[in-house]
Amino acid sequence: MTNSPSLRVGLLGFGSIGAKVASELDAGAVPGARVAAVLRRRADAGPSAVDSLAELLRRCDVVVEAAGPAVLREVAAQVLDTGRDLVAVSVGGLFEDGFVDRLPRRGRLVLCSGAIGGLDLLRAAAFAGPLRRVRITSRKKPRSLLQPWMEAWVADRLKTMEPGDEPVELFDGGVAQAVQLFPNNVNVAATVAFAAGDRALVEVCVVADPAATRTAHVIEIDGSIGSYRFEIANDPSPRNPASSAVVAYSVLRSIADLRATGVRIG
Incomplete structure (x- = not known):
């Protein structure tokens, strides 16, 4: 077509x-x-x-x-x-x-x-042989990570965090669970998993960072032909701060x- x-x-x-x-x-x-x-x-x-x-x-x-x-x-x-x-x-x-x-x-x-890059190299590394480790860590503004399932005290903390407060790790685990818990926040992690070709291998860490002015992602890859690390910092969309421009x-x-x-x- x-x-x-x-x-x-x-x-x-x-x-x-x-x-x-x-x-x-x-x-x-x-x-x-x-x-x-x-x-x-x-x-x-x-x-x-x-x-x-x-x-x-x-x-x-x-x-x-x-x-x-x-x-x-x-x-x-x-x-x-x-x-x-x-x-x-x-x-x-x-x-x-x-x-x-x-x-x-x-x-x-x-x-x-x-909102991410490096997928071409990730796919090539996966094509060369089984990957040993793939991990993506995403840092976002606390309010953008609010979810209906969160306990009231967690939601209140995300709503009231200020730039001087310490970041809070909200999740560290597999992609399948991350997608269920943060359906509108971890599309990048799902894309990384598809590129890796082994969805069970990919680890996801979601961090609420009150000092964040951009949405940041760090992708770490270890495979049979090399190790790679990508750092990405995206400006938010002017119309929707939860999305990257x-x-x-x-x-x-x-x-x-x-x-x-x-x-x-x-």
């Missing part, structure tokens, strides 16, 4: 990520790509808004999901079964054991790198890659 003269993009989600992707595409950020439809969930979805997934799929060649893990799980099979490509932002939504393996293959599933541009890069016919890196 992506070989048409104009790549028609459908958006699921019109928050800080979806709205930015739409405005950049409207400004010509990806030549040959345009917004064809936005599934209506907000009043400000614009003139391309539609009321159903079926209508969105009728109008587009590629679907960008930026609506959360639950929505991704709900629509992934239907999108791919129509032959449309699917760019997934909420990668944690795919983490249920065996879910990806059950998806139709008529369209391409693209896991957006989102770079995510929308990662989506745009994914769209450009689907559109590209020339030299590609990675």
Whole structure:
């Protein structure tokens, strides 16, 4: 579907990520790509808004999901079964054991790198042989990590932490549990796990840091051909401090890659 003269993009989600992707595409950020439809969930979805997934799929060649893990799980099979490509932002939504393996293959599933990098080297290291260790530590502003399941005293502490307070480690364990406990905060960890090829190997640490002005991730890899460490510090999205500003541009890069016919890196 992506070989048409104009790549028609459908958006699921019109928050800080979806709205930015739409405005950049409207400004010509990806030549040959345009917004064809936005599934209506907000009043400000614009003139391309539609009321159903079926209508969105009728109008587009590629679907960008930026609506959360639950929505991704709900629509992934239907999108791919129509032959449309699917760019997934909420990668944690795919983490249920065996879910990806059950998806139709008529369209391409693209896991957006989102707020992290180094995935090309991680995949290469995993291809060379079994990895011994993969760990991602994420530091975020305390309020962005609030969850409904937290005990009242934990939630109150996150709400009242000040820059001079010590950081608090909220989680240290496997990706599957991290995705369940922090569904909107650890998409990066899920993406790392998919890239590593061994989801049980990847360790996740989530830290609430009251001094954080950026969202920081440290990825540590130890494998048969080398050891690697990546440090990432992302500015928050102006519209949603819980999301990183770079995510929308990662989506745009994914769209450009689907559109590209020339030299590609990675």
